[in-house]
Amino acid sequence: MCGIVGYIGEKKAKPILINGLLKLEYRGYDSAGISTIEGSSISNIKTKGRVSALENIPEIQQLFGNVGIAHTRWATHGKPSTLNSHPHLDNSKVFAVVHNGIIENYTELREFLSQNGYHFLSETDTEVIPNLIHYYFTKNNCSFLQAVHKACSKLKGSFAIEVISTLFPNTMIVVRKDSPLVIGKGNNETFISSDIPAILSFTKNFYLLNDLEFVEITKNEISFYDINLNPINKELKTMEWDATAAEKDGFEDYMLKEIHEQPRAIRETIGSHLTNINSCDFEDITLSKDDLTNISQIYLVACGTAMHAGLVAKNLFEKCCHIPTCVDIASEFRYRDPIINNKTLAIFISQSGETADTIAALKLAKANGAKTIAISNVIGSSITREADFCLYTHAGPEIAVASTKAYTSQIVLLSMLAICFAERLASCDKVFLQELRSEILSLPEKVEIILKENIEQIKNLSKEIYQEKDMFYLGRGTDYNVAMEGSLKLKEISYIHSEAYAAGELKHGTIALIENGITVVSILTDENLMEKTISNIQEVITRGAKTVVVTNLELPNKKYDIIINIPKTSPLISPILSVIPLQLIAYYVSKEKGLDVDKPRNLAKSVTVE
Numbered sequence: 001m002c003g004i005v006g007y008i009g010e011k012k013a014k015p016i017l018i019n020g021l022l023k024l025e026y027r028g029y030d031s032a033g034i035s036t037i038e039g040s041s042i043s044n045i046k047t048k049g050r051v052s053a054l055e056n057i058p059e060i061q062q063l064f065g066n067v068g069i070a071h072t073r074w075a076t077h078g079k080p081s082t083l084n085s086h087p088h089l090d091n092s093k094v095f096a097v098v099h100n101g102i103i104e105n106y107t108e109l110r111e112f113l114s115q116n117g118y119h120f121l122s123e124t125d126t127e128v129i130p131n132l133i134h135y136y137f138t139k140n141n142c143s144f145l146q147a148v149h150k151a152c153s154k155l156k157g158s159f160a161i162e163v164i165s166t167l168f169p170n171t172m173i174v175v176r177k178d179s180p181l182v183i184g185k186g187n188n189e190t191f192i193s194s195d196i197p198a199i200l201s202f203t204k205n206f207y208l209l210n211d212l213e214f215v216e217i218t219k220n221e222i223s224f225y226d227i228n229l230n231p232i233n234k235e236l237k238t239m240e241w242d243a244t245a246a247e248k249d250g251f252e253d254y255m256l257k258e259i260h261e262q263p264r265a266i267r268e269t270i271g272s273h274l275t276n277i278n279s280c281d282f283e284d285i286t287l288s289k290d291d292l293t294n295i296s297q298i299y300l301v302a303c304g305t306a307m308h309a310g311l312v313a314k315n316l317f318e319k320c321c322h323i324p325t326c327v328d329i330a331s332e333f334r335y336r337d338p339i340i341n342n343k344t345l346a347i348f349i350s351q352s353g354e355t356a357d358t359i360a361a362l363k364l365a366k367a368n369g370a371k372t373i374a375i376s377n378v379i380g381s382s383i384t385r386e387a388d389f390c391l392y393t394h395a396g397p398e399i400a401v402a403s404t405k406a407y408t409s410q411i412v413l414l415s416m417l418a419i420c421f422a423e424r425l426a427s428c429d430k431v432f433l434q435e436l437r438s439e440i441l442s443l444p445e446k447v448e449i450i451l452k453e454n455i456e457q458i459k460n461l462s463k464e465i466y467q468e469k470d471m472f473y474l475g476r477g478t479d480y481n482v483a484m485e486g487s488l489k490l491k492e493i494s495y496i497h498s499e500a501y502a503a504g505e506l507k508h509g510t511i512a513l514i515e516n517g518i519t520v521v522s523i524l525t526d527e528n529l530m531e532k533t534i535s536n537i538q539e540v541i542t543r544g545a546k547t548v549v550v551t552n553l554e555l556p557n558k559k560y561d562i563i564i565n566i567p568k569t570s571p572l573i574s575p576i577l578s579v580i581p582l583q584l585i586a587y588y589v590s591k592e593k594g595l596d597v598d599k600p601r602n603l604a605k606s607v608t609v610e
């Protein structure tokens, strides 16, 4: 979704802003723009299309200023066009604003401003912001900061904004509400961004903003204010992420690099939580045996791939802790009036920690008395600051829109958490838990084996299937859960229609779609369900399907077109292994089709609006 960068310091702002925009491309966008202070005016250059199109506009060579703001836009209000792109200026071209989020009352504000003599050039909700700032600045005869503060008090919805002004050429004001924004501190220079990786090559020192905290930034000073404009102190945090972790590092695409990073991501996520097979340690989650005994319902709430990780974790919480566990799509959870009380534990899973629906669902659960845990990959992200407890996956920055290493890391972390709760509750057989811990510890090596042994086979398979129009994924139990993730990966980056089906459900409708030559990918990792799933695969073979089977079992006969063998593990965590071939199928099919793997059409990495 939209991305923001800002710079204020001694250097030329433009190259730093363009560098930041290029790093934000992965979030998904349709237009880009930049404004810098040039003497006594603001230069504003923007265009529909890619950052490269912005760089090709000749006027951009004339930007020399050292204060500037820039933006990649993902259209919500108004089509992608140069006029609708950010930055937006007020009518008198004194204030320039970039904005992420949605101003819900913009129609009302437009009307108010129109009645006061303002006019609008774009169809966006954003354009009300610079005009509103101008209105209060002139009406109240106040400071720059006070004008931005007053304007923000009238905005409903979500916003992260940067404002610059010709009247205050050495100052920038920024503020956020329900939309991410971080301040990176350099030596006499400040970098602002919606996303840490965009400015990670310039600094590792960050201030993380809470909702409605205002920041006034000059070349050598950063001042923070609360919602009432009282000065506040903020703690400077150092990010452990390495800037090169956000580079491609010799891989053709971020997605391929991130698939290959999974052994390390899993190892680092296991970290100190599981150092030997005797116990899982989560000392920061201070829920005692009594607290856990009191819990009657666990909700796992998330969107997209993170929700699929929740589906796998549901089985673990139910099997290990014997607590009924529900998986909810965040955008459904918040509107379905779920039963929440002080016996509820709600766990929110989000790679970015900034998904608008997940944040809203978390606020709802908290307001209704649930105990809340946030699981995120980004230190200090919104959900981690909102929840009672927070846990981190250590997957490193995930840049490709299609999530891979975040998914496997999330399942690993949730598995260890379920085991830890089972230990505290003494709810489960000790040997069973010990075997599960041992299986988790051996996962990184097993992922390495798949990445070493299966790639050529999957590349060849992709050459055979890349022109398919429809595909199906089948499985039972956790194999069905991973089928859903495999199907989502294929849709996201290869644009092939695909559906995941619980194998036993096939006969109740979907089998009508199976015809000669159609590809059906089945996942088979649970010995107890093997026979049943095999008879479902037989049903599609009989109807002419081409069958691909991902398995770690000794199959009784080899009547399948392609068998992808993976290492054995407990069926409870087998999706961490069986998803790897599915990620690779999606990747190589997309490559065969010549598509942009990392930036699939219409998708955004972080969905920060509802």
Ligand code: G6P
Binding pocket: 303, 304, 305, 306, 349, 350, 351, 352, 353, 354, 355, 358, 401, 402, 403, 603, 604, 605, 606, 607
């Ligand atoms: C978007 C991304 C997905 C991601 C989902 C949830 O749809 O394209 O890859 O799974 O958002 O994101 P989150 O950051 O909350 O895990």
